[in-house]
Amino acid sequence: MPESRSLMAFDFGDRWIGVAVGQEMLGRGSGVARLKARDGIPNWEEIAKLVETWQPDLFLVGLPLNMDDSETELCHRARKFARRLHGRYHRPAEMVDERLTTHEAKQDLFDRGETPDYAREGVDRRAAELILETWCAAQH
Known part of the structure; x- marks a missing residue:
């Protein structure tokens, strides 16, 4: 039976970071924020507020990755971001293969008939939801 850990997932990017939360037992994510980043560096106070509000047990x-499994510079930055989350909030952080999540998120929003303005913001949140759901599916 799945555990009931609270999860917080991040779609890390240089300019924007999508955030979703969910419960491992339910296996579903809900987008809660799109944070501005500068060269991949977020406003840590905004993340602290989210952590305080949602009290996650695990960061994702x-x-x-590239389609051939090779790593990009953004992979190194994402790993660094995960290490900083762990160091600041003393919770484990795991990396999740996110290949094609942004493409899938865009398609999901298009299929729902979302407006272009919402879609721009919604893509990062939806991608974070997909990261969380991908991790949950791999656990069970």
């Missing part, structure tokens, strides 16, 4: 950070 998307790893943007």
